[in-house]
Amino acid sequence: MKNKLILSILAVAAISFVACKKDRVCECTSNGTTSKVTLVEVTKRQGKANCVSTSYDDGQGGVEKETCELK
Numbered sequence: 397m398k399n400k401l402i403l404s405i406l407a408v409a410a411i412s413f414v415a416c417k418k419d420r421v422c423e424c425t426s427n428g429t430t431s432k433v434t435l436v437e438v439t440k441r442q443g444k445a446n447c448v449s450t451s452y453d454d455g456q457g458g459v460e461k462e463t464c465e466l467k
Contacts, residue, residue: 416439416440417437417438417439418437418438419434419435419436419437419438420434420435420438420440420443420447420466420467421433421434421435421466421467422434422435422443422446422447422464422465422466422467423464423465423466423467424447424449424462424463424464424465425462425463425464426460426461426462426463427460432467433447435447440466443466444466447464447465447466448464449461449462449463449464450462450464
């Protein structure tokens with residue numbers, strides 16, 4: 397009984413650390429230029445979902461790539 401209680405408390409504590417909301421930085425690089433965006437009070441999962449690499453038409457027949465990484 398005592399072991400189950402301790403195990404339950406440890407499981408809840410572990411989940412709370414994983415779902416911790418805090419400020420996270422998304423760093424994007426395009427054409428050698430780096431920019432940083434601060435995502436305020438998000439979980440790691442939310443941060444990854446909002447920090448996305450993209451490709452777009454540069455208007456001159458080429459494709460520009462922007463590579464983003466959650467720091």
